[in-house]
Amino acid sequence: MLFDFAGLSGLDRYKLLVATVVPRPIAWVVTVDEQGTLNAAPYSFFNALSGDPPIVAIGVGARAPRELKDTGRNIRATRQFVVCLVDEANAAAMNVTAVEFPPPVDEVAVAGLTTVASTRVRPPRIAESPVAIECELHTMIDLGPERSIVLGQVLAMHVRDEAVLDAAKCYIDTPKLNLIGRMHGRGWYARTTDRFEMPRIALEEWEARQKAAE
């Protein structure tokens, strides 16, 4: 079935992308405005895009044309943010922070969460989150009046102690993080519990396999 995007509404384009590009990692983004008022909200138009330099990307939307939602507005103004990652235990709290509260509601407090000061940026991290990534704005790309892409350079990362296998070697016990991914519709998520291993094949190994099969 072919969907020609030229003939589709903006909503239909969005629906097709969020229903197919899955599973999406979730950024629970913490920012503060110029007065220090805290904001937290989840975004699944998110991923790491480079290891070195260490860059993460978030697609942020607008409440109205030229009026970015709090996250985008605060990042543009302060150039700093913290990406917390979401495990299953924090799913319900994350969902509370996604409610469209009128400002200046502190979503973090309403969701029953606590914060801890960051080491390199002004926005704090969510204490309950197993991973927090402190970022400074690298580039902001305005796609149009209602959409921008935030590229953030990673300054520091906090990982819950129990999930660190070897700090010196930067080995993390990823399954222990129990992170969830965003799926389709208004509320489907996937756990990362059903896994399989398929190691990458080195060229020499591939050639040896081919030789053995002949």
Add this chain to the structure above:
Amino acid sequence: MLFDFAGLSGLDRYKLLVATVVPRPIAWVVTVDEQGTLNAAPYSFFNALSGDPPIVAIGVGARAPRELKDTGRNIRATRQFVVCLVDEANAAAMNVTAVEFPPPVDEVAVAGLTTVASTRVRPPRIAESPVAIECELHTMIDLGPERSIVLGQVLAMHVRDEAVLDAAKCYIDTPKLNLIGRMHGRGWYARTTDRFEMPRIALEEWEARQKAAE
């Protein structure tokens, strides 16, 4: 546990990001060079970042400084690519296309896959893939000599017939796509089989709940 990125090697920065930002959707990117030679390779530094305009992003690497791998080089030269999505049935074939074959090996043929002509761009799509997204280059952001970010504007999307619930309404049966996500290490993946539903809460609903609780 705090990891200060200023004191880490490039490899350690990469290891921390790929071990924590999970599950990552996978782009199986098909490109052609100026002579029409086909290339396909999987990337998990990938996601949709905007619905309208419809934008996907891919982080691409280099074989050597200033010498992007085939995917990035071809996109820079031709400004076109197709993102195929990966289901469990195609995992092994995808892994074959990730082998570092010396050019001009046709990874798609070696992996036993077939291609179908695209409707809006020159690179074909992988016939076996349940979703294919035809893209043209929107912006290429060079992060350094070895890393670039490709922003692609979606021109068209093909979805396997059985997974289309209502074409006019753009309703897709996402679980039927059986897509996989990239996890940690050199070869861990997650299925999207273990799901839960947690609908977004409207402000009115939240307020009604609070009132009921008082």
